[in-house]
Amino acid sequence: MTQPLPSPADSAVAFERVRARIKAATSAWAAGMSLAEIRASFEDFLGAGEGAPQVTRSPHALAGLPACAFDAAEAEAGRTLLYCHGGGFQIGSVRSHAGLMARLAAASGMRVLGFDYRLAPEHRFPAAPDDAFAVYRVLVEAGDIPLALVGDSAGGALALGTAIRARDAGLPLPKALVLLSPWLDLTMSGESYSALVEQDIFSRPEQLKAMARTYLGRDHAPADPTASPVLGDLSGLPPILVHAGGADITLDDSHLLARNAAAQGGRVEVEVFEGMCHHFQVFEELPEAALSLARIGAFLRAL
Secondary structure, three states, rough: OOOOOOOHHHHHHHHHHHHHHHHHHHHHOOOOOOHHHHHHHHHHHHOOOOOOOEEEEEEEEEEEEEEEEEEEEOOOOOOOEEEOOOOOOOOOOOOOHHHHHHHHHEEEEEEEEEOOOOOOOOOOOOHHHHHHHHHHHHHHHHOOOOOEEEEEOHHHHOOOOOOOHHHHOOOOOOOOEEEOOOOOOOOOOOOOHHHHOOOOOOOOHHHHHHHHHHHHHHOOOOOOOOHHHHHHOOOOOOEEEEEEEEHHOOOHHHHHHHHHHHHOOEOOOEEOOOOOOOHHHHOOOOHHHHHHHHHHHHHOOOO
């Protein structure tokens, strides 16, 4: 069934609600919260929605990491999506993204597996990509090759980097990648980082630069392709679907991925949702979030 386009009036009202929520949360984070407090606040902030009540949740562990499976009622065995959450490599968790993963499971009719990878600054690069690849390898070795790798924001870099490492290791690849507002270029060279700074209500360039420095530490450069996978070898990867916001400062990372992959024989489809902020799909009250997930679900069901 075709998902109806949201009305401009409904979108405007919902977006203003999200704007107010973001302003309240980010103001609190900037008022001297500790990192532990910010992490807890971020989980409460994103995890406040209802998600998808018809989806069952099963906590367990993957590669020694806390994880959770989100199963749609009609989920079929062998139709698993491996989800890498965002949060600038420093915040975020299964709990913060549980609502989004549940809604993705419902939209796709599949199982979504999320996991808690190690975060900076306690665990700097390459801890997070190592954890993501370890989870992928465990699933492959168990005979449960993910149908697709999915990730938002920093999780988009982990999803793309995991596919590259799997290719290089000779492991079976997923049939597709789905990236939501992916943060793929830690050099932040795209024009959108300056051109859209006044439009993105969620992210700021100085914030992302600080997160990149904390994540990489002194021993790794932002241009390292293992940290910024869009700058690496993109050949031989499965098709990639990208959904990004038109008011997202990381938007040019999506277009850079499409250009670089096409030059190496790959296929990337980028859909831009005008006026939407960074990883807008986490806000379930936005009509555009429902539309994005419906289209992603249709894409995944066709694999």
